[in-house]
Structure formats: C-alpha cells, structure tokens
Amino acid sequence: MAAEARTPRTPRTARTPRTPGRRRITPGGVAADLLIVFWFVFSLFPIVWMLLLSLKSDSDQTTTYFSFSPTLSNYSTVLGDKGTALTSVDFQGALLNSVLASGGAVIVSLVIGIPAAYAAGRWKFRGSDDLMFQMLSFRFAPELMVIVPLFVIYHQIGLFDSTVGMIWVLQLVTMPLVVWILRSYFQDLPPELEQAALLDGYTRTRAFLTVALPLVRPGVAASALLAFIFAWNNYVFPLILTDSNATTATVAVTRFLGGGGQAFYNLTAAAALIAALPPLVLALTIQRYLVRGLSFGAVKS
16 A cells, blocks of 8 residues: 655744854843943942042032032142142152062062972972961961061161161062962973973073073063052051151052141042052053963963
8 A cells, every 4th residue: 555645744943043242132131231230330430439539629529419620730739749738748759669669579579489489389398388378377467466566676676667678578468479379380380391401401590590480471470460569559567667758658648638637538539549550550561471470370281
C-alpha cells in the first residue's frame, strides 16, 4: 500500500538574531542602569558641589542655590603670598612641603623596598611569611596609636616640624605598600630568567638590575603612584608632627576654616581642589605604566 501522504509541518519562525553589541531592553536592565546612574551622581555630587563652592564669593558661600556670579578670586587668594589679611596660610609653601615629603618618602620606600620585595619574592626561609606580615601590620595599626611616642621622640631628636622628619614618618606608610605590591610581581617572574643570566657570568646584583628590575617597571610605577597618593593624603602625622615650617597641604586646607574668626568655605574648597591636582596629574602622566602595572600577572598561561 502506498504510504499515506503526510501534511508537511509548518516550520517554526526562527528568532531574529540580535546585532552584535546590542542587548535586549528589559525592566530589570533599565532599573540597573538607573541605579548605576544614581550611584555615580551621588558619588560625584560632593566634587561638583565643592567646585561650585570654590567659585562663590564670601557673601554667597553659605547659600545653597545654584544661581550666583562665579569668580576665580578664591584661587588667586589661596595661591597668594601668605594668603590675605584675613588668612595667613602659606598654601604655596604647604604644597611644596607635600611634594618634598611625599616624593621623598616614595623614593626612600623604592630604594629600600624594591630589593626587599625581590628578596621576599625569591627566597623562602623559616619565618619569612611572619616577617612580611609584621611589615604589613604597620599599615593596619592606627596612626593615633603611635603618634604620641613619635611626638616625644621627634621633639627629643630635633625632627619635629622638619621635612626630613616628615619623609621619615611617611615612609612608614608607603614602605609596606611598596614591598607587598612588588613582592607579587617578582613572584610572577620565572626564576629561569635570572638563572640564565647567572650562567652567562652575571652576578646576582647585575642579574637583578638588568633582568628582573626592567621587567617589573610597570609594577614599580603602579606601586610608586599608590604610595605617593597614600603619603599625600596623610593627615594625622603632619597635623601632630609639624607646626609651620613643614606643614603639608592636607593640614593647610583646614586652616582656611578659621582665619580671622570666620570660616572661609569657598577658600577651603578652592584649596582642596588645588591639593587634589598633583596626584591626578601624576596618575595621568604615568597612565600607560599604571594600567600595565595593575594588570600585570592577572592572566597566567
């Protein structure tokens, strides 16, 4: 018998493929996007408000409305010589002190921390991990816990209110950071590279300087930038261990709040924005090394 003729099925309508890069709009996705936008607005609003406040005159600094006549006189006042008749803050000198103290602390940390990180990444001995954790514990300890003995010691040995004293105390903040970051970079380097150099007649020091160190330059740049930011933003040590000669920018910013018995919020906002520029400029300058340094060793073969 001839097979019964079957009615052919109607094929299902295939889904239209989405264009690469496009995504389906869903209520959940829209809510997530709105939440992200709200978070960014909430996070950036203090900076925008500070920028607006730095452009207000003395009569408008306590107002909350956005309609005002902007002025750049606050920036010229902050950067003026010894401030004004109402404020005697030497903000230019404070900026210079911050550059010297933070830069000096980073240099000391790199000179001592790079060999220490190399040794910690290459050699293991009994108690080496405990030693590294002990170094990292300096970052965990609250600054107020050690500020009183440091204050007494600095007065006794003559380091109070000096740039050398600030460099020495800020390297306590930056050194553990540099050692711990660079230690991981040296651990990611294959030791066969230095062994090949040793077989070619290089000394251990020369193999370190010519083989290992150039390969971790992005990591050095990243750790140096982070250390500089930590040293630049430090407030407790400069507040207690300096008076007038070695005052840093973080302390000088707050002194605009009480000059002449009046709080100059507009000058404080202008000073804070100026103080935030050096780390930002430094980060943009070494951005190429910073991106490579932060991503170094993230993908392993």
